[in-house]
Amino acid sequence: xVLRLTTADTGFDDDFKALLAGKREVSEDVDHIVRDILESVxxxxxxxxxxxxxxxxxxxxxxxxxxxxxxAEIDAAMAEVPAETLNALQLAYERIYAHHARQMPEDDRYxxxxxxxxxxxxxxxxxxxxxxxxxxxxxxxxVLMNVVxxxxxxxxxxxxxxxxxxxxxxxxxxxxxxxxxxxxxxRIGGAQxxxxxxxxxxxxSPVAKIVGPGNAFVAAAKRRVFGTVGIDMIAGPSEVLIVAxxxxxxxxxxxxxxxxxxxxxxxxxxxxxxxxxxxxEVEKAVEAQLKTLPRExxxxxxxxxxxxxxxxxxxxxxxxxxxxxxxxxxxxxxxxPEALLxxxxxxxxxxxxxxxxxxxxxxxxxSNHVLPTARSARFSSGLSVLEFVKRTSILKCNPDNLRxxxxxxxxxxxxxxxxxxxxxxxxxxxx
Amino acid sequence: xVLRLTTADTGFDDDFKALLAGKREVSEDVDHIVRDILESVxxxxxxxxxxxxxxxxxxxxxxxxxxxxxxAEIDAAMAEVPAETLNALQLAYERIYAHHARQMPEDDRYxxxxxxxxxxxxxxxxxxxxxxxxxxxxxxxxVLMNVVxxxxxxxxxxxxxxxxxxxxxxxxxxxxxxxxxxxxxxRIGGAQxxxxxxxxxxxxSPVAKIVGPGNAFVAAAKRRVFGTVGIDMIAGPSEVLIVAxxxxxxxxxxxxxxxxxxxxxxxxxxxxxxxxxxxxEVEKAVEAQLKTLPRExxxxxxxxxxxxxxxxxxxxxxxxxxxxxxxxxxxxxxxxPEALLxxxxxxxxxxxxxxxxxxxxxxxxxSNHVLPTARSARFSSGLSVLEFVKRTSILKCNPDNLRxxxxxxxxxxxxxxxxxxxxxxxxxxxx
Numbered sequence: 001x002v003l004r005l006t007t008a009d010t011g012f013d014d015d016f017k018a019l020l021a022g023k024r025e026v027s028e029d030v031d032h033i034v035r036d037i038l039e040s041v042x043x044x045x046x047x048x049x050x051x052x053x054x055x056x057x058x059x060x061x062x063x064x065x066x067x068x069x070x071x072a073e074i075d076a077a078m079a080e081v082p083a084e085t086l087n088a089l090q091l092a093y094e095r096i097y098a099h100h101a102r103q104m105p106e107d108d109r110y111x112x113x114x115x116x117x118x119x120x121x122x123x124x125x126x127x128x129x130x131x132x133x134x135x136x137x138x139x140x141x142x143v144l145m146n147v148v149x150x151x152x153x154x155x156x157x158x159x160x161x162x163x164x165x166x167x168x169x170x171x172x173x174x175x176x177x178x179x180x181x182x183x184x185x186x187r188i189g190g191a192q193x194x195x196x197x198x199x200x201x202x203x204x205s206p207v208a209k210i211v212g213p214g215n216a217f218v219a220a221a222k223r224r225v226f227g228t229v230g231i232d233m234i235a236g237p238s239e240v241l242i243v244a245x246x247x248x249x250x251x252x253x254x255x256x257x258x259x260x261x262x263x264x265x266x267x268x269x270x271x272x273x274x275x276x277x278x279x280x281e282v283e284k285a286v287e288a289q290l291k292t293l294p295r296e297x298x299x300x301x302x303x304x305x306x307x308x309x310x311x312x313x314x315x316x317x318x319x320x321x322x323x324x325x326x327x328x329x330x331x332x333x334x335x336x337p338e339a340l341l342x343x344x345x346x347x348x349x350x351x352x353x354x355x356x357x358x359x360x361x362x363x364x365x366x367s368n369h370v371l372p373t374a375r376s377a378r379f380s381s382g383l384s385v386l387e388f389v390k391r392t393s394i395l396k397c398n399p400d401n402l403r404x405x406x407x408x409x410x411x412x413x414x415x416x417x418x419x420x421x422x423x424x425x426x427x428x429x430x431x
Numbered sequence: 432x433v434l435r436l437t438t439a440d441t442g443f444d445d446d447f448k449a450l451l452a453g454k455r456e457v458s459e460d461v462d463h464i465v466r467d468i469l470e471s472v473x474x475x476x477x478x479x480x481x482x483x484x485x486x487x488x489x490x491x492x493x494x495x496x497x498x499x500x501x502x503a504e505i506d507a508a509m510a511e512v513p514a515e516t517l518n519a520l521q522l523a524y525e526r527i528y529a530h531h532a533r534q535m536p537e538d539d540r541y542x543x544x545x546x547x548x549x550x551x552x553x554x555x556x557x558x559x560x561x562x563x564x565x566x567x568x569x570x571x572x573x574v575l576m577n578v579v580x581x582x583x584x585x586x587x588x589x590x591x592x593x594x595x596x597x598x599x600x601x602x603x604x605x606x607x608x609x610x611x612x613x614x615x616x617x618r619i620g621g622a623q624x625x626x627x628x629x630x631x632x633x634x635x636s637p638v639a640k641i642v643g644p645g646n647a648f649v650a651a652a653k654r655r656v657f658g659t660v661g662i663d664m665i666a667g668p669s670e671v672l673i674v675a676x677x678x679x680x681x682x683x684x685x686x687x688x689x690x691x692x693x694x695x696x697x698x699x700x701x702x703x704x705x706x707x708x709x710x711x712e713v714e715k716a717v718e719a720q721l722k723t724l725p726r727e728x729x730x731x732x733x734x735x736x737x738x739x740x741x742x743x744x745x746x747x748x749x750x751x752x753x754x755x756x757x758x759x760x761x762x763x764x765x766x767x768p769e770a771l772l773x774x775x776x777x778x779x780x781x782x783x784x785x786x787x788x789x790x791x792x793x794x795x796x797x798s799n800h801v802l803p804t805a806r807s808a809r810f811s812s813g814l815s816v817l818e819f820v821k822r823t824s825i826l827k828c829n830p831d832n833l834r835x836x837x838x839x840x841x842x843x844x845x846x847x848x849x850x851x852x853x854x855x856x857x858x859x860x861x862x
Contacts, residue, residue, distance in 0.1 A: 085846045088839035099549055102541075108533055117783070118530055118797055123776050125810050139847050172846060208809040227665070230810030234658070255855040262851040294850050337827070344823060345554050352548070352827035357855040360828060363840040366549055367824035378639040379556050379661030381822035391812035392775060393798035396768070396783035397791060408519035409794040415516045415603060416570050419725050420693040424686040424788040 002283060003308040007317060016310075020324060020375070024237050024266040024306055028216040031224075034191045037217075038224055041195035046202045052192035057134075057165045059187070064203035069169075069185035074178050077171035086175060092144055092364045093179045099366035100152045103385040109394065114401045119394035124154035125230070127205065128388060129197035130182070131212035131222075132173055134163035134189055140176035141362060145369050145383065146212050147180035153388035158182050159197060159207055163189020189214075194221035198229045211387065213370075232387060233380060236373040237266035240358055241327035243318045244282075245334040246275035248354065253278075254285035256331060259359050261302035262295040268306040270325065272318045279309045319343040326377040329358045348377045403429055433714060434739040438748060447741075451755060451806070455668050455697040455737055459647040462655075465622045468648075469655055472626035477633045483623035488565075488596045490618070495634035500600075500616035505609050508602035517606060523575055523795045524610045530797035531583045534816040540825065545832045550825035555585035556661070558636065559819060560628035561613070562643035562653075563604055565594035565620055571607035572793060576800050576814065577643050578611035584819035589613050590628060590638055594620020620645075625652035629660045642818065644801075663818060664811060667804040668697035671789055672758035674749045675713075676765040677706035679785065684709075685716035687762060690790050692733035693726040699737040701756065703749045710740045750774040757808040760789045779808045834860055 005015050040048040046064045053059050053067065061067050078086070109119035130146045132138060143160070150158050160177050162169065164187040177185055186204065188196065194214075200206030209230035210222060222231045240260040242253055257269035273279055286303060290296050312318045319340060322330060326346035334340060337352035344350055348371030351358050362369045370383035397405065406425045413422035425431075436446050471479040477495045484490050484498065492498050509517070540550035561577045563569060574591070581589050591608050593600065595618040608616055617635065619627065625645075631637030640661035641653060653662045671691040673684055688700035704710055717738075721731050743749045750771060753761060757777035765771060768783035775781055779802030782789050793800045801814035828836065837856045844853035856862075 082846075084842050088842040088846075091836075091839045092843065095543075098543070102539055103551065105536075110533075112526075112529070112797070116796065120534065120815075121772075121775075126776065141843055141847065227805070227807065230807070252855070252858055255851060255858045258851040259849070259855040262849060289851075289854070293854075294848070299851060341552075341825070344552075345557065346821075347823050349824035349826065352825065353829075355830050355833045355859060356826055356828045357859065359844060359849075359852040359855045360833070360836060360840055361824070361826050362852060363843045364836045365547065365826045365828075366543070367826055371824075372821075374658070376658065376661070377821065377823070379821060382824055384551075384822065386817070390777075390803075390808065390810060391815065392778050392808070393780035393792070393802075393813055394772070394783065395780065395787055395792050395796045395798055397787045397796075398784075399786050402786045402791070405522075405791060405795045408522045409791055411515050411519040412523065412572055412794045413790060415513075415519075416572065417725070418690070418693060418790075420686060420689040420720075420730060421790040421793060423720070423724075424683070424690040424790045427683055427686045428786060428788065 002303060004279070004311070005308060006311040007313065016321065019308060022306070024268060030216050031220050034217055034220040034224060037191040038195045038221060041192050041201065042199045049188055049192050049196050049201060052190065053188055056190055057163050059164065059167060064201070067187050069174065069187060074174050077174035078178060080171040081175045085172065088364070089140060089144070089176055089179050092141065093148065095364055095366035096144055096148045096368070097152060100149045100368070100385050104152060105386065105389065114404050115398060116401045116405070117394065117396035121392045121394060122389045123392065124156070125208050125388050125390065126155070127157040127159065127207040128155045129207040129210040130158060130160045131193065131210060131214050131218055132160055132162040133214055134165050138162065138170040138173050140170070140172040141369065142213065143173055143176035144180050147177070147182055149368065149383060149385045150388045151181050153385045155388050157184070157207070159204065160185045161188050161193040161197065163187065163193065191217045191221035194218060194225060198225035209388070211383070232370070232383060233372065233376065235370070237264045237268065239268040239270070239327055239373060240329040240331065241270045241272065241322055241325055242331040242333055243315065243322060243340060244271060244273045244278060245315060246278050247335055248278055248333050250278060250281035250285045252354070253282050253333060254289050256357050257282070257286055257303070257307065258289055258293060258299050259357070260329070261299040261307065262293065265298050265301040265305065267302045269303060270308050270310070270327070272310045272312055272321060274312050274314050274318070276311055279311060283309065315340060322347070326375045328371045328373045328377065331356070331358060346377045348372045348382050433734060435710070435742070436739060437742040438744065447752065450739060453737070455699060461647050462651050465648055465651040465655060468622040469626045469652060472623050472632065473630045480619055480623050480627050480632060483621065484619055487621055488594050490595065490598060495632070498618050500605065500618055505605050508605035509609060511602040512606045516603065519795070520571060520575070520607055520610050523572065524579065526795055526797035527575055527579045527799070528583060531580045531799070531816050535583060536817065536820065545835050546829060547832045547836070548825065548827035552823045552825060553820045554823065555587070556639050556819050556821065557586070558588040558590065558638040559586045560638040560641040561589060561591045562624065562641060562645050562649055563591055563593040564645055565596050569593065569601040569604050571601070571603040572800065573644065574604055574607035575611050578608070578613055580799065580814060580816045581819045582612050584816045586819050588615070590635065591616045592619050592624040592628065594618065594624070622648045622652035625649060625656060629656035640819070642814070663801070663814060664803060664807065666801070668699065669694045670699040670701070670758055670804060671760040671762065672701045672703065672753055672756055673762040673764055674746065674753060674771060675702060675704045675709060676746060677709050678766055679709055679764050681709060681712035681716045683785070684713050684764060685720050687788050688713070688717055688734070688738065689720055689724060689730050690788070691760070692730035692738065693724060696729055696732040697737070698733045700734060701739050701741070701758070703741045703743055703752060705743050705745050705749070707742055710742060714740065746771060753778070757806040759802045759804045759808065760792070762787070762789060777808045779803045779813050
């Protein structure tokens with residue numbers, strides 16, 4: 001039995017608040033270990049990276065050259081990947097590129113009514129590091145999602161790090177890096193890779209920003225190097241909320257709920273519906289489909305521990321709840337999704353109608369699958385070109401408009417006790 | 432004598448690197464204190480806020496109502512501010528509003544060649560907290576700079592917190608809040624105010640994002656609540672870099688350098704010039720002007736400890752150095768600033784020509800004065816409307832284009848070992 005809430009029940013508000021407040025992630029306290037690793041790499045560069053890679057990845061490299069992925073290795077990986085998968089990667093790349101190209105902000109340079117020239121100029125971050133996890137969560141689709149927006153932005157140098165524990169490296173990850181146009185690849189991971197990107201070593205030049213998901217060590221390292229470099233958000237476990245009317249195929253919705261649940265035992269799949277019959281059918285269909293799922297254990301744990309079905313009197317009542325949940329993924333599986341879309345205030349991505357399973361967005365829809373988790377869609381957005389550019393303000397006065405604006409600047413400067421501010425204006429006006 | 436470097440000197444590279452790496456800020460380790468304050472406010476709400484306010488601000492309020500700034504108090508503050516200053520605040524508000532209105536991103540909804548509907552929809556953050564420091568650094572201009580972009584974005588609720596140690600509150604800060612349109616004001620500060628905004632109390636509803644500068648306690652609290660709410664960047668001490676040719680009035684540049692230096696002993700004022708004569712004159716002018724500055728001690732300490740003049744053979748040689756410095760403020764005090772502007776890659780804001788002292792941008796230029804410090808212009812931007820909106824991705828397939836895209840999504844899902852992902856697509860295609 002999965003948790004079932006009904007808005008009509010007394011106590012619903014408290015139950016819903018408890019659902020919102022539920023922590024799905026136990027964060028390991030690795031901060032003290034990470035601090036030492038960062039400091040060691042900052043002091044000892046390549047040597048420290050080699051030592052940690054030997055220790056954590058059981059990879060005995062004598063030089064960083066051995067940890068640098070060569071063109072030949074990439075070509076060999078490409079040859080290993082089935083043609084169908086390569087074609088799918090290529091299609092995904094093209095669709096992601098086309099969508100993200102529309103996100104590139106435009107420079108704005110203008111002159112106002114009194115002749116002051118103002119503007120906002122956008123420039124690309126010069127160098128970006130992309131962290132790619134090793135092992136099970138080594139997803140080629142995530143390589144595309146993190147690298148393509150940087151390419152679109154015009155980032156000069158994109159450095160990928162990916163650990164290869166015991167020497168094992170997913171060839172599809174290298175293929176995706178090749179398709180996306182990564183500049184350099186190192187088979188290193190963990191906090192030591194984050195440190196190498198942030199501080200630089202003899203072999204690896206430092207980057208200005210680091211993106212990409214990772215384990216607790218990587219997350220803690222990113223938090224610590226923030227300021228020295230920029231970082232993207234720290235991603236939590238994935239989640240989906242499906243808002244569904246009675247006119248749904250329960251099997252389809254069950255498949256969507258399980259697509260989320262199979263990610264992680266801490267993933268969360270929620271269904272809000274105005275149909276008690278559909279709720280029952282979906283719950284049954286989930287049970288049935290679980291039995292034939294390779295990752296049954298993971299998906300079952302997620303569904304039982306964090307899944308929930310919420311019954312509402314009508315779909316309008318669903319949307320305030322959806323906005324409070326602020327889900328990473330929101331499926332509007334209803335006959336008129338556009339009507340509900342107008343009421344969406346907080347969501348990372350919305351999938352409209354019955355023919356847009358969230359998995360399309362994970363791979364080939366074109367939009368980014370790096371999205372705000374854990375209710376952070378209330379204040380943040382998915383990964384986009386904007387994360388790889390920055391804006392410089394422009395201001396240009398002439399003697400006339402400086403004379404027009406000067407007195408106000410002088411008044412405010414003096415009122416704040418900043419006389420040198422005031423003087424820097426008055427001295428130009430012979431005041 | 433201020434530090435002088437010359438690119439032609441052997442050892443310049445090392446000296447310049449040392450200048451870049453110099454830490455200007457000693458960060459107090461207050462994290463354990465802040466952790467306890469946050470936890471206490473989370474548990475005990477208003478009562479904890481009242482207790483900490485009694486302890487840290489020596490303000491003995493029995494209820495939160497006493498810490499809530501009333502309309503009458505705001506009106507009284509408005510009456511206290513000289514008309515000239517109020518008019519200056521109003522002018523600043525209008526110019527900041529007009530500039531930021533151009534930053535509002537537009538929704539993008541479109542249909543691609545195979546009929547997939549995609550889009551990016553922007554919505555405002557629902558509630559924002561603005562931290563305003565008490566005491567000396569309680570600047571009305573900063574109230575405008577933090578609040579106006581939120582207003583432009585369409586934030587529903589803007590909550591200002593400002594400590595009033597011993598009951599003292601700068602009336603200009605309240606006046607600026609009134610001009611800018613703040614919704615609620617509480618006279619609380621420190622980590623307890625950040626906690627109240629992030630977690631909410633019986634009196635204060637929680638916000639989704641917190642912006643604004645503060646002391647070490649505020650900065651540590653913002654870092655800790657990040658994730659529960661969004662935060663803006665953690666600002667460091669301010670800095671200016673002036674790139675100047677020989678055709679400058681040395682007194683004007685000296686005034687600009689000191690306008691930065693008077694902020695903080697940890698502020699940094701740098702001059703790069705191709706004229707050794709100008710360098711000498713500016714250094715002399717700084718000495719002369721320091722003597723008549725109310726904040727002489729602060730400015731002198733900043734200039735002596737962190738100021739520097741760098742001599743380059745020509746102005747083209749200045750720009751690579753400027754981009755490595757990635758200054759918060761960059762003045763291009765040269766005869767052809769547009770030529771140099773084209774070479775700017777990393778800077779928070781650029782002030783062009785001889786008649787645009789940086790202080791104009793602090794107050795009435797229209798652009799934002801909350802800008803990236805400590806070289807973070809390499810990867811981040813000044814405060815803008817974008818910090819108060821978030822983007823939701825839209826995806827909508829129909830049976831035909833789901834059939835076109837489906838096989839690629841299924842191939843990638845299976846290749847990543849995510850069978851339920853693949854199934855959520857195939858089940859809709861009867862595959």
